[in-house]
Amino acid sequence: MITPPLGRILDTSRQRCTFSPGDTDEATCKTPASWHVAWSADMENGLACDEHMAVAQQYAYLDRHQVGGDCSMPGSSWDFDRKRCFIDGCSSPESAVAEQSMPLEAS
Ligand SMILES: [Zn+2]
Numbered sequence: 386m387i388t389p390p391l392g393r394i395l396d397t398s399r400q401r402c403t404f405s406p407g408d409t410d411e412a413t414c415k416t417p418a419s420w421h422v423a424w425s426a427d428m429e430n431g432l433a434c435d436e437h438m439a440v441a442q443q444y445a446y447l448d449r450h451q452v453g454g455d456c457s458m459p460g461s462s463w464d465f466d467r468k469r470c471f472i473d474g475c476s477s478p479e480s481a482v483a484e485q486s487m488p489l490e491a492s
Pocket residue numbers: 402403404414415416433434435436437
């Protein structure tokens with residue numbers, strides 16, 4: 386498996402996989418999540434570890450991106466173009482630099 390150059394390491398320790406067959410506390414995965422998945426246009430969303438992202442891919446989903454520091458935070462919004470979540474007015478200098486280095490004509 387090839388790991389993409391993510392650039393910086395984010396603290397995602399609070400963001401756990403929400404996979405929960407039967408929707409019970411005992412069945413919930415709780416592995417640190419690596420994917421943020423949007424299930425519907427209503428922005429129903431969940432977090433998934435690598436193992437459960439593979440399971441999730443069997444189902445229809447709207448969008449997904451790698452879990453970042455703003456994912457699942459109160460007030461965060463899903464950015465489909467940049468494949469991340471962001472909180473208005475709180476963009477860090479690091480993410481501003483990352484945006485500038487992105488090719489403008491990326492499809
Ligand atoms: Zn999981």
